[in-house]
Amino acid sequence: MKINEVSKLTGLPISTLRFYERKNLIPDTFVTRDANNYRIYAEEIVEFLNDVKALLSVDFSIEELSLLVNQELNLSYEVKKKIVEQKIQEIEDVQKRLSKSKQFLYAVLEGKANFQTKC
């Protein structure tokens, strides 16, 4: 599979695919080069990138994610598990914050926030 097809199958712009690679977000196992130096992707890259999209859309930064993915770092399963568990904790914190924020916005609607008095 060449880059254009991966782009179409994942919805990620070609420029983004190359950008992610530069950021070490794509394990070498997924991409080799042909005689013309064109990137050749394994079929599984598509599912992998869908997972990456899901993780990035949460609270993972590119850098955090590349930590999990980088083979050279050779992090143990235990360490990676800790990273994921910590991220779950962060998501739960965000969820709590969002609940409070919604309540605050309802207060704004009812004119009860100080903010409201000046707007």
Add this chain to the structure above:
Amino acid sequence: MKINEVSKLTGLPISTLRFYERKNLIPDTFVTRDANNYRIYAEEIVEFLNDVKALLSVDFSIEELSLLVNQELNLSYEVKKKIVEQKIQEIEDVQKRLSKSKQFLYAVLEGKANFQTKC
């Protein structure tokens, strides 16, 4: 109140207070100038800024918020209400996304995500 006191009471750096003002995030009613051109803030700025912090920490951008605050635009209450209601909707969308993301991360922990097989 001078800028340093506002900074201490709100936890916002002085540079941020000036930056917010440039971005029209602070209604004129809260800040005047003394003979030396120093900013003099009304006491209520503190509560106002706490509200602003809460809103920014949610999903409001500075620009969106300045729309609500800008007196010159003179948006009707109805329009502002719509903006807030739409933001509540956006927050609810984020909440749903986060729930799914958490489930995905649990799948990663259990080795069920495709992502996991390569990391």
Add this chain to the structure above:
DNA sequence: ATTTGCTATAAACCTAGGTTTATAGTTCAT
């Protein structure tokens, strides 16, 4: 065989939300 299209890289550019720096006037404590 040549035009159109796909691929490559490096480097510049972009936006949001700030922060830092350079320069200058003011105020407070000693």
Add this chain to the structure above:
DNA sequence: ATGAACTATAAACCTAGGTTTATAGCAAAT
């Protein structure tokens, strides 16, 4: 009355997460 601390502005700088541009080598169809 002088040095340390505070205020001001404009402009440059920063980070994340990309996107765009410039330049060039292949490819596929006419």
